[in-house]
Amino acid sequence: MGSFLVRRFTQGVLTVVLASILVFLVMRLIPGDPALLLVGTDASPEDVERVREQLGLNEPLIEQYVDWLTGALQADFGPSISKGTEVGALMKGALLPSAELAVAGYVFALAFGIPLGIVAGLKPGGPGDYAATGFTMFTLGIPNFVLGILLIWVLAVLLGWLPITGRVAINEDFFEALKFLVMPMIAVGAGTAAVLARFVRASIMETLNQDYVRTARAKGLRERTVVLRHAMRNALIPVITVAALQIGFLISGAVIVEVVFARPGFGSLIIAAVIGRDYQLIQGMLVVLVAVFVVVNSLADVAYGLADPRIRVS
Amino acid sequence: MATLQTPEPLFRRETIGARVLSWRQQSQWFDVSYRVARERRGQIAIVILGVLLICALFAPQIAPYEFAEQFRGAKLLSPSWTHPFGTDEISRDLFSRMIHGVRISLFVSAGAVAIGMPIGVAIGYAAGYFGRWADGISMRFIDTMLAFPGILTALVVLAVLGTGTREVAITLGITAIPIFARLARGQMLQEKERDYVMAARTLGAGPIRIIMRHVSINTLPPLMIQAALYMAFAVIAEASLSFLGLGAAPPTPTIGLILNGARGYLTLGAWWYIIAPIGALALMLIALNFLADAILEATSPYVRNK
Numbered sequence: 179m180g181s182f183l184v185r186r187f188t189q190g191v192l193t194v195v196l197a198s199i200l201v202f203l204v205m206r207l208i209p210g211d212p213a214l215l216l217v218g219t220d221a222s223p224e225d226v227e228r229v230r231e232q233l234g235l236n237e238p239l240i241e242q243y244v245d246w247l248t249g250a251l252q253a254d255f256g257p258s259i260s261k262g263t264e265v266g267a268l269m270k271g272a273l274l275p276s277a278e279l280a281v282a283g284y285v286f287a288l289a290f291g292i293p294l295g296i297v298a299g300l301k302p303g304g305p306g307d308y309a310a311t312g313f314t315m316f317t318l319g320i321p322n323f324v325l326g327i328l329l330i331w332v333l334a335v336l337l338g339w340l341p342i343t344g345r346v347a348i349n350e351d352f353f354e355a356l357k358f359l360v361m362p363m364i365a366v367g368a369g370t371a372a373v374l375a376r377f378v379r380a381s382i383m384e385t386l387n388q389d390y391v392r393t394a395r396a397k398g399l400r401e402r403t404v405v406l407r408h409a410m411r412n413a414l415i416p417v418i419t420v421a422a423l424q425i426g427f428l429i430s431g432a433v434i435v436e437v438v439f440a441r442p443g444f445g446s447l448i449i450a451a452v453i454g455r456d457y458q459l460i461q462g463m464l465v466v467l468v469a470v471f472v473v474v475n476s477l478a479d480v481a482y483g484l485a486d487p488r489i490r491v492s
Numbered sequence: 493m494a495t496l497q498t499p500e501p502l503f504r505r506e507t508i509g510a511r512v513l514s515w516r517q518q519s520q521w522f523d524v525s526y527r528v529a530r531e532r533r534g535q536i537a538i539v540i541l542g543v544l545l546i547c548a549l550f551a552p553q554i555a556p557y558e559f560a561e562q563f564r565g566a567k568l569l570s571p572s573w574t575h576p577f578g579t580d581e582i583s584r585d586l587f588s589r590m591i592h593g594v595r596i597s598l599f600v601s602a603g604a605v606a607i608g609m610p611i612g613v614a615i616g617y618a619a620g621y622f623g624r625w626a627d628g629i630s631m632r633f634i635d636t637m638l639a640f641p642g643i644l645t646a647l648v649v650l651a652v653l654g655t656g657t658r659e660v661a662i663t664l665g666i667t668a669i670p671i672f673a674r675l676a677r678g679q680m681l682q683e684k685e686r687d688y689v690m691a692a693r694t695l696g697a698g699p700i701r702i703i704m705r706h707v708s709i710n711t712l713p714p715l716m717i718q719a720a721l722y723m724a725f726a727v728i729a730e731a732s733l734s735f736l737g738l739g740a741a742p743p744t745p746t747i748g749l750i751l752n753g754a755r756g757y758l759t760l761g762a763w764w765y766i767i768a769p770i771g772a773l774a775l776m777l778i779a780l781n782f783l784a785d786a787i788l789e790a791t792s793p794y795v796r797n798k
Binding site (some may be wrong): 194196197200201204205207208209318319320324325327328330331334335347367380384426427429430431433437438448451452453455457460463466467471472 | 639
């Protein structure tokens with residue numbers, strides 16, 4: 179297990195470093211002089227030169243990258259050109275709203291997708307299976323941000339049950355915050371829920387065909403024990419990996435859903451950064467996001483290793 | 493004298509010269525298309541995509557009005573004979589706008605696949621076939637690109653290219669490269685150990701010939717499935733990006749822009765305004781996913797008759 183952890187950790191660090199180099203280089207391709215953007219077009223050439231010097235734009239690329247990386251490791255991502263503040267501060271402000279939504283959406287996906295898949299897998303062709311198929315078709319045809327608009331239309335406009343857009347911080351008023359969170363949470367989590375439901379269904383159907391399940395039945399165990407103790411535990415192990423891989427897609431989907439519901443967060447920040455061609459801001463946010471994905475995926479691998487001893491050996 | 497009835501041979505061994513190949517045997521494209529057309533999901537996909545494709549190709553002829561034409565006193569009208577899908581907040585015909593929207597959607601997504609698939613597949617084949625450092629370098633690069641999930645890669649590229657319909661198509665083409673490269677490499681690794689590749693090599697075929705004539709034919713189905721699925725992703729991505737204002741500029745009727753417009757008039761009860769883009773999106777996405785399913789069913793002996 180030790181060497182497995184070390185290997186996974188170095189792999190993860192390498193991916194983040196390579197990703198940061200890639201983003202750094204691509205951001206240099208943005209046309210226009212960042213210094214000029216910062217001081218404005220009517221500034222004197224001396225002023226522009228001074229800002230260039232300040233930003234370190236006159237140094238060789240490698241030096242610039244190393245400077246930026248050492249800063250980033252201390253949570254200093256440099257100044258944002260379009261917003262006029264520190265990138266680190268902007269990200270810190272966006273963290274809680276985005277984390278709220280991502281966690282809520284993920285919890286929804288797990289709590290809805292896995293039981294749906296189990297019901298469908300235990301009785302293929304039954305009503306649960308039809309519900310799962312119907313739900314999957316629905317999420318295939320309706321992408322997350324469109325689902326958000328649809329939810330606003332039905333739940334907020336037509337029925338008037340929920341507030342249309344906006345956000346209340348979860349640490350201020352928990353129940354009020356939940357009201358604002360219900361629709362974005364469903365919009366963000368539905369696609370993941372469908373993927374999980376389909377995977378769980380297949381996994382359960384496969385497990386129920388295994389020899390040890392037949393053995394369990396043959397020795398006269400109750401069906402409940404067979405399903406819960408023997409089949410389910412093994413069927414759900416591979417779900418860990420799929421569920422973890424979905425986190426990345428869930429967060430990238432949340433970017434647009436946040437905009438639909440006018441919630442502050444990484445989504446609206448990154449869109450503003452792309453429109454404003456704010457390379458410092460994009461750079462900082464993407465590297466942080468990639469780091470989050472890599473950590474999540476590594477944790478999933480470790481969890482998988484813990485749950486299934488065979489993985490650790492190979 | 494009783495004639496001896498020869499049993500029907502399992503495989504007809506006619507001489508190649510005298511043998512007339514049926515149209516299905518002439519190319520794997522024909523064969524796969526034929527099988528897809530026999531699957532129910534394939535039929536649904538072909539009908540929907542066929543209709544939408546005709547709309548896309550002949551949008552200027554089919555659309556009853558110009559997509560930017562404004563009609564006096566026709567603000568937010570519900571569907572009628574003159575305006576089958578109703579009108580929007582600045583009195584434009586939604587039916588005409590939707591037809592042009594579908595056109596942009598399909599053109600952008602097909603363009604993205606047309607850009608990304610050949611490049612990605614070429615990289616993947618080369619990496620898989622030659623192995624060693626070519627594989628090591630390209631796969632490191634591709635894994636790094638795949639570390640950004642979903643639409644985030646597109647956002648990075650778009651920040652460099654700037655906004656616009658063509659930029660979106662190019663961006664989605666670039667983000668397709670690692671996906672196709674990954675898949676093609678895996679296929680190549682599997683196929684190059686097969687006997688027929690060894691046989692071709694023994695006969696003196698070079699890598700280009702082996703890849704183009706032999707391996708590519710056998711790795712076609714998974715790549716076709718991926719192409720259909722990536723088109724579906726590109727349709728969503730194009731709609732998302734133009735919804736966010738990163739795609740085409742406002743008078744252009746993209747599905748994302750129409751959705752964004754419709755969203756503001758929900759409280760006024762303009763149900764037709766929101767139904768049209770959602771319906772068009774759903775049709776395209778379901779059809780493309782069905783197409784992918786049908787190709788899988790048609791080409792995989794294991795999944796058949798499930």
